[in-house]
Amino acid sequence: RPSRALSQELSGTVTLATWPSYQNQANLDSFTEKTGVSVNMAIFGSNEEMMAKMQAGESGFDIIAPSQYAIPLYASGQFIEPLDLSLLPNYDAAAVEPRFVEQGTFDGKTYAVQKNWGTSGFIINTTMVTTPFTSVKDYFDGIRGPYSGYGVALDHPLDTVGFALKYHGYSFNSVDEAELKKAEELLLETKPHLYAVTTDFQPMMSSGDASIAMGWSFNAMQLHRDMPEIQYVIAKEGGEIWCDFYVITRNGPNRAAAYALVNHLLDPANNVLEFEAHGSAISDTRVLALLPPEVQTDPILYPAKELLDPLEFGIAEAMSNPLRNEIMARFKSA
Amino acid sequence: MRAFSLFIFLFLYLPVAVIVVFSFNAAPNMSAFTGLSLRWYAKAFSNPLAIAALTNSIVIALCSAVVSTAIGSAVAIGLMGTSRTTRIVVQSLMMLGLAVPGIVIGLASLVFFSAAFSGAEQAVAMLAGWEQAAKLFSFGRPTVIAAHSLFCTALVVEVISLRLRQLNPSWLEASNDLYAGRGETLWRVVVPFIVPAMVAGGLLSFVLSFDEFIIAFFVSGTKPTLPVYMFASVKRGATPELNAIATSMLTISILVSVVAFSFLRRGQARA
Amino acid sequence: MNDGGGTFRGVTKKFGSFTAVNDLSFEIEAGSFVSIVGPSGCGKTTTLRLIAGFEFPTVGSVFIGGSPVERMEAYERPINMVFQSYALFPHLDVFDNIAYGLRSRRNRRPAAEVKARVNEIIGKMQLSGKEHNRVWELSGGQQQRVALARAIVNNPKILILDEPMAALDKKLRRDVQFELQSLQRELGITFIMVTHDQHEALSLSDRIIVMNRGRIEQIGSPDELYNRPASRFVASFIGDFNLLELEKPAAGGTVDVAGRVLAVPQERAGEGATIAVGFRPDALKLSAAAPGAGGEAWRATITNVIYLGDKVEIKLDCPSSGTLLARADVARLAERRFRVGDTVHLTVEDSDFHHFTK
Amino acid sequence: MNDGGGTFRGVTKKFGSFTAVNDLSFEIEAGSFVSIVGPSGCGKTTTLRLIAGFEFPTVGSVFIGGSPVERMEAYERPINMVFQSYALFPHLDVFDNIAYGLRSRRNRRPAAEVKARVNEIIGKMQLSGKEHNRVWELSGGQQQRVALARAIVNNPKILILDEPMAALDKKLRRDVQFELQSLQRELGITFIMVTHDQHEALSLSDRIIVMNRGRIEQIGSPDELYNRPASRFVASFIGDFNLLELEKPAAGGTVDVAGRVLAVPQERAGEGATIAVGFRPDALKLSAAAPGAGGEAWRATITNVIYLGDKVEIKLDCPSSGTLLARADVARLAERRFRVGDTVHLTVEDSDFHHFTK
């Protein structure tokens, strides 16, 4: 079927479901110029929201940009199909770090091509946090200790429950009931000391209302750029490494254009422009070659290997595990 | 009491002032006001996503206003001639439509509509003898308009019923007396009489629909409305650009409200 | 004249189990001015609405110009109505209000004719210059004229008016009454008017229908009603009246009223027992001294003296007959001022007594 | 008596730039019954509200019982008011409405006293048995009595009544008028009443204040106002009046009215030029033949004959003086029926003419 679809002339509109401030308009414009296909973007706040909407029956997206842990759920739920890589000549799996390629693979088939990646860690305001800060322990103990009332946890079950598991030395992705129980205890204990549970913590950090936040590398990048005293810490126990992908949906209305657009965006020259827009790390070596050297050595974007090694990819089981979600709910309502 | 009222007014306008002031802020974030600038307006209006969302919202709000005004007027007039039971049932359902949390209506509408769509598609396919059901319906403006029309219509029914309560029944008899039958009377007396309320209700609907977030989030399909776009942006870290958009929305809302209220007042003066 | 007569034959109108109008039968002569009066809730408006076609009889028939109108809706009857509140359309200007009937689907007239007729009536009603005013900008009197114009521009056979002057103030009302009377003479249309104001009814009508509790008490000319009331109700309702209920109804040729023996007039004989007698306040004469020959006398104490410009009303407490009202021209009393507390003697001529069998 | 007199000294009240009451000065004697009449919008209600303390003068002072009340709020004045709409509290029953003033923080009475006083007044006002009815369950007349009771139970020095009978029907109004008069006599309280109804003002008041456009036209007893109106306005406002404007105001000893020469009465001389004369409708005599000696005559055509029970009103069109109104007892006209279109001769006694300088 894909080949039949491809033989058609490109036309109409292609819809890309993605995150805010995550694509470069210039690339979309050039695509439209080249193919005559106009690009429509649907903006989501989280993977969970995007998935909820797809599960409820939305079938109008051609391309979605989920993170790695959602891909198995989309694939097993028949929302997406293995990619026809012949239609993506700009994709070169060899140029991408294998661990990222692997995350786009399900049942041995490639469902997704890597877009960009990042890490989850801690963002601290060094003028307020004066004690050394290097670990998950520092986060939870600091908040329950000297920094009580100044900590922020993410409103994101995977990371928040994940870090609580890490505190006890368990796997970030654990779904073990006993382990989760301990994580829950920690979370409930920490809750009264927290300033907020939110993904929208940047204003709190920049205003000084909060001094330690659980957060993602791109948040840290933005904050650090504006306020150098704000720094990013990848915990020595580990944490999450994540990766966003392009995925083409099964029932999207304009598959041919979807392939063309993904291919267009993967063009290394274009991908450089993408980097300028979203500011997250890109692993495609062809693109890295085109980026300024100081980017490649940026400690927030490209942390040292020893920091990266203990990080785990969030997994689908963790995302959809009812108990983890329930713990998050109890944590929030506590 | 006057002083307290003044305080309340300050309270009501404080956030509005924050939005407006920071929309003209030169600084890259909202941590301080560093000078006047129109850069966020420039940025907002050169952002095709924001523009598309804005256009989408305006079109949806306009259609919701028209649809709900038409249906709401018909219902309000119709309620004059029905039994008490029907009136109570319809009015309660309308009230329910206003009170049900948006998240419930939003998700349930999405599930319900998509089930209904695929049901309809399969039915069409069966009737036409197609092997496979074709995709005939999808989410988008029409679904948002339908869903918004629920609470907008409820509002319009309220506004127009209020106006109809001022309708002097003897106008209808006078019209009958002057040889106009029932239909003619409806058209020549009742409809002209409720025009101000229709305009006011329509404009209020416009504003409410323009502002609605959670229902639109679910049923807007692939094209976000402005609140959906704004809310998603807020969740990934806000930029002052949003203030520029909000100020623009505010301006639109004020203009529309001014028109709405001047109509309302004109209606009151007449009655 | 026209065929604008109206007839009720045994008309009863019930609302649920409540009988608003009860077995009404009467004829209204084409071209006459008929008023309907009666206490609040007696069925006046209902009667008008039965004629106009807004209500239909539960029992009995209504005829307009000789033909039954059971099957005719209000918009089919050659009748127009002036509503109590005028019921002018607030969304139309004066011209369009008046033109409303001429533009109805059922009765459409060419635009030129509409214009001519409306303008003619606007001139006649002294509304020139107000054509394009909104109706709520007009004064009460002007609104009233628009309501009238809106009805008569259609050349109805019968014009119905429900308390057309209730909303006008006293001076204006006086003027409009005169206008209405002239108009009716000029057009020769049958006018049927409900009014609360007996003064108005007396001054304008050829005939008056007095209603009470859904029934007709009396139909007659103003003169007949005032001078020959058929019942105690009519006597008290039209003008002031001093009514004396008899303790023992008298069937014979004479009645005994507080010691005074009156002969029942010839024409009342045979109508049944006289149960009450009475007289108008102006028939009551007061004198300080006991009267001489030619009249029996009662004594009474003055409880109130009310000065009414050219008239004086005196309220009396009479041991034999209760509270009585006397009225006299100021001029006639000028020589002698009666004061509260005075005891006076009362005189009423035999011929001023009315005798009632119901 | 009590010290319930009231005095206005040069009181002006402006609402924005509009002057509702203009330089009002008058005295109200303690214990008297004073009515204020005048056309709609002339400032009657505003005057009452200035007395009650709901408005304060823009210029001038109001005195109650001799002391200025500039600094007194309504709730501090020894005055109570009966509102036009009664303004009964719908959430309270009859007893609690009447007790309202006696239970105010400022004027609290012991519960036993409240009970006694309220019950006493309930008895007096014939409201017994209605104590615990809701006020909206009462008839109009009963509501009116509750409003009255609620005011007088506080023993005010002045009782103010704003059109207290406007909502009552004719018969009931007649009864309440009598009641009000008796009550005032009995209590000796100063009553100040606004009314639209000149009949009411004439019948109840010791003195009447006629207002026009925010100013006082005349203050006087009913008799004075009717028989010696100070201005054309008062003459036309109180009772009916035939007014003849003079083409040339005459300053001398005589005026020429449509060819008839009248001597200006002694007391009017020196007041300024006479600009109009006129007479009451009852002063106008009609005769078919030209009159003999003893009166000059005008000719007129009858345009309307209105039968009013015991009276007849005749509208005349007189070439020399325009439209005139005549009124006569039916009895006096009995021998001769005048008909529309007849030409008649008019007679008015010289002494029946009023002369106006304003």
Added chain:
Amino acid sequence: MLQPRMARLLLLPGYALLALTLIGPLITTLVISLGRRAPSGGYETALSIENFASVLSRSTAFLNTVQLSAFGAAICILAAIPVAFFIAKHLKGSVRYTVLFLVVLPFFTSFVARTYAWYFALGGRGLPAVLEWIGLGRFRFLNTDFAVAIGIIYAYLPIAILMLFVAFDRIGDDLLEASNDLGRGKVETFFSVVIPLAMPGLISTYSLLFILLSGEYLIPMLLGGGKVYFIGNAIVDLFLQSRNWPLGSAVAISLMSMMIVVAFLSQIFQRMANRDGRIG
């Protein structure tokens, strides 16, 4: 007045709309609430009332919601009373409607933007900075019940003012003057006449506010920062985060049932108050 046949015809589009956008989705919600969460989230058909039993797991959120809604609605009313009374009884003519218009104007501007503006106003660089500058010390408002209460009051105050205006406007000036005339000053009059007469309006305003507030989720989300958690947030999270729709639907139905009970109680109380305070 209107022929029943024509009335039915006119009501048809209304029925269609209600069926399509209210009845259909509500039945869907009911069906989902009886189902089961699919392993990867969403919904699977089933027939159990288990989800309704699990609603109890959200009882903290329920309690929180009821408390803050009851409190917020009360504060709204208390704040709205003087303003509404001032507009209804102290302002005249066109000023009155202009002021009323100014009250509702913010209500017709973007909800997201206004609430977000509070986020900044209450955040460290906003009001606390001002207070600190004045020298009142360091305050932190955001993510507290206080912040959420402010947001709620702010968002619903215009409605409260509008509804109470209508309630006060109906009380005739003559009643207030009559009370003054009978020796009671302004405050005493307010409590002995205005409040009893406005009681039905106060009750209906309170219950409407309570109902609207208890469905709120955006304000707690933005201003409560996950520290203040409403049942509305629980529903949103159940649908959008845990994707446990059956439980979300069950919670939503429970919430709506509570709303219906409140509306019903309000009707009863209003009728009781009405019996005492019927005007005319």
